[in-house]
Amino acid sequence: MIEAPPSSKPSAQPRVVSGHSSPMIAVRSLAKKIGQQEILRGVDLEVATGETLAIIGRSGGGKSVLLKHLVGLMTPDAGEICIDGQNIIGMNERQLGAIRKKVGILFQGGALFDSMTVEENIAFPLREAGERDPKALQAKVEEILEVIEMEGQQDKMPESLSGGMKKRVGLARSIIRRPSCVLYDEPTSGLDPVVADSINRLIRRLQQRLGVTSVVVTHDMKSAFDVANHVAYLHEGRIYFYGTPIELQQTRDPILQDFLLGRSDGRGD
Amino acid sequence: MVRFFNALGAPLLSFFQYLGELVLLAADTFRSIFTHRLRWKLFLNQVVEIGLLSQLVVVITGGFTGAVFAAQTFFQFNKIGMGSATGAVVSVSICRELGPVLTALMVAGRVGAAMSAEIGTMKVTEQIDALRALAVYPTDYLVVPRALAMMISMPLLVAECIAVGIAAGYFVAIFMLDINGTYYMANMVKWTRSRDIIMGLSKAFCFGILIVFISCQKGLSAREGAVGVGRATTEAVVNSSLAVLICNFFLTMLLNIIYPAGYQ
Numbered sequence: 001m002i003e004a005p006p007s008s009k010p011s012a013q014p015r016v017v018s019g020h021s022s023p024m025i026a027v028r029s030l031a032k033k034i035g036q037q038e039i040l041r042g043v044d045l046e047v048a049t050g051e052t053l054a055i056i057g058r059s060g061g062g063k064s065v066l067l068k069h070l071v072g073l074m075t076p077d078a079g080e081i082c083i084d085g086q087n088i089i090g091m092n093e094r095q096l097g098a099i100r101k102k103v104g105i106l107f108q109g110g111a112l113f114d115s116m117t118v119e120e121n122i123a124f125p126l127r128e129a130g131e132r133d134p135k136a137l138q139a140k141v142e143e144i145l146e147v148i149e150m151e152g153q154q155d156k157m158p159e160s161l162s163g164g165m166k167k168r169v170g171l172a173r174s175i176i177r178r179p180s181c182v183l184y185d186e187p188t189s190g191l192d193p194v195v196a197d198s199i200n201r202l203i204r205r206l207q208q209r210l211g212v213t214s215v216v217v218t219h220d221m222k223s224a225f226d227v228a229n230h231v232a233y234l235h236e237g238r239i240y241f242y243g244t245p246i247e248l249q250q251t252r253d254p255i256l257q258d259f260l261l262g263r264s265d266g267r268g269d
Numbered sequence: 270m271v272r273f274f275n276a277l278g279a280p281l282l283s284f285f286q287y288l289g290e291l292v293l294l295a296a297d298t299f300r301s302i303f304t305h306r307l308r309w310k311l312f313l314n315q316v317v318e319i320g321l322l323s324q325l326v327v328v329i330t331g332g333f334t335g336a337v338f339a340a341q342t343f344f345q346f347n348k349i350g351m352g353s354a355t356g357a358v359v360s361v362s363i364c365r366e367l368g369p370v371l372t373a374l375m376v377a378g379r380v381g382a383a384m385s386a387e388i389g390t391m392k393v394t395e396q397i398d399a400l401r402a403l404a405v406y407p408t409d410y411l412v413v414p415r416a417l418a419m420m421i422s423m424p425l426l427v428a429e430c431i432a433v434g435i436a437a438g439y440f441v442a443i444f445m446l447d448i449n450g451t452y453y454m455a456n457m458v459k460w461t462r463s464r465d466i467i468m469g470l471s472k473a474f475c476f477g478i479l480i481v482f483i484s485c486q487k488g489l490s491a492r493e494g495a496v497g498v499g500r501a502t503t504e505a506v507v508n509s510s511l512a513v514l515i516c517n518f519f520l521t522m523l524l525n526i527i528y529p530a531g532y533q
Contacts, residue, residue: 073398097404104402111399114390125403173403 023082024049024181024213025070030079031237032065039065040076041237049180052207052214054228054245056221058259061234063217064108067183070215071103072096084180101129104174105183110166112158118145118169119154125177144172147205149198164195171199175206181213182206188223200226221260225249233259290490295482297408298416305406311414319380319415320422326375327426328433334367335359335434336441343446352448356457359438364465365530368431370517373476376423377509381484384415385505388488389498397489412485416478423477424470431469464528472520479516480509 023046030043039062047053057063068074069081072088081088083099091099112121122144123137131137145151148168158166167187175182184203188196200223206212207227218224224231225245233241233248233256241248241256248256257263343355388411391397397407435457442448487505491497 068398071402073401093401093406096401097406100402100404105399107395107399107402109395111395113396113399114394128403128405170399173399 022049022085023047024084025215026080026082027066027070028080028082030066030069030081031077032062032069032074033077034065038237040069040079042079043234043237043239045232045239045242047181047213047215049213050207050211051229052203052216052227054216054218054224054231055234056218056224056231056259057234059219062237063234064185066234067105067185067215067217070183071100071105073105101177102179103181103183104177104179106167106171106174106185106187108185108189110158110163110170112161112166112169112173114158116158117154118150118156118158118161121158121169122154122172122176124173129177140176144176148172148202164191164199167191167199168202171202175212178210179212181215184214184216184218186218186220187216188218188220196220196223197226199223203227291482291486294408294412294486294489295478298412298482301406301409301413302417305409305413307417308410308414311410312417315414315418316422318383319376319418320425323376323379323422323426324429326379327372327430330371330375331363331368331430331433332437334371335363335437338362338367338434339438339441340446343442343448352446353452354456355442355446355448356439356453357460359442360435360457360461361465361530363431363434363438364461364469366517366521368434369427369469369472369476370513372423372427372430372473373480373513374510376426376477377480377484377513378506380419381480381509382502382506384481384484385488385491386498386502388485389491389501392489392491393494393498407489411489412481415485416481419477419481420474423480424473427469427473428466431466465530468524468528471524472517475516475520476513479512483509483512 025045025047027043027045030040031038032040043066045053055063055066065074069076070083072081072091072093076089079089084102086099088096088099112118113124116124119138119141122141123131126137126140141154142151145154148171150165150168150172153161153165158169161169171182171184171187182203187199187203191199203214203216204227207214214227216224216227228245231241231243231245231248232239235241235255241251241253243251248260251257251260339355339359342358343352346352346354346358388397391400391411397411400407400410439450439453439457442453443450484505487501487508491501
């Protein structure tokens, strides 16, 4: 793994880097094989409480798989994942429920419940937590719709929303219960630059105002540089680089340079 | 020989794995029913979906089956001068076999397919992952309301099918085949016992359980987008129908020990 100051050679032994003493998320030697393909080959990573980490890497490199592991949606073949000090490996679905209340996740396509309206989708976590007062629910939904700049859209069905709107509603649903950590899977992919910027602002606002720990999986370098305190580059199933956005921009490592500048290695020629 | 067993091994293993998954889902559901709160709104929605909205299909199935069965029985029995026994044969057959089996097949086609498609679509569009991520256990939210609604609705639907089938048989026998109504009713009441109805309703309950778990399991294991959902739906209907027909034989043999047929 490359750490700041950047070097041109990745170190043989990956080392966990965070700079904070109490990580919200700690991943150790995480490995996952799907079919015959090794997706993760020993990922080590820490995310400190209140910080935003962007995980970047090429398509199909295992970023979303890593993210799903963090909330227990996938089970690793080896390794450890600690969320807020609790090792979630070996927990069953019901035990994971307590962890998942602390961690919100925004899925790549929003993953809205298509039989529910926008309002019902957003209020869903509160209803499940036992909130029954319709006025209180409505007030909270309206408040969060204002935050995601979608006032007056509560009666729409997901099928009538654009991709960006779906992502914003998905985000509203994942943060309405005020989790201490939010995971974002490609929050700006497929969005126009203005909507993408509004999502980035929202991520920053959550960190600044509520101290939410965030992990953002993205291809979008502008988004990564905008929102992240640290950036991790996932390459061939391992964390290849970990550092600040500025350190990433200054790196001379050819693999990172290729990624940052969007250069192919010529195999397609 | 080794090649034969090798070829047989993989499908056999996957069959037992499938049975295991069904049993685990059923065990998980029953555990959840007794240990976790019921989502009443979802349960009532499913009662409407399974019970109320299946009525037209069940009434038509029961009605026309009773009618044609009465006609065919009369055509055969009349040759040996036993036309008035038609009512007894129709009634007992519909209570013990035709009512539960045909209702189950119709429900498997209508409700089982819908369950599998709905849950399968949720699976491939990450909605089930979203449920899990929101700390909602999918079995509690998706399977328990459907299973309870099915356990309640199926016996009621079968009872309805039996009633309509017997009524349709009576109508055909009396008004179209000119059987003496008094003899028809007397024979029917004499030969139809409460145990025949209990047997039909017991079968209905068992078939409901088979359909709901087979359909939900297929939905929950759907993969590979729209094609996967289509495949899961087809397999749910086919497997449910086959399971109903196969289990019907064993249930008949078992229940006949408890509720023997005939006038005793």
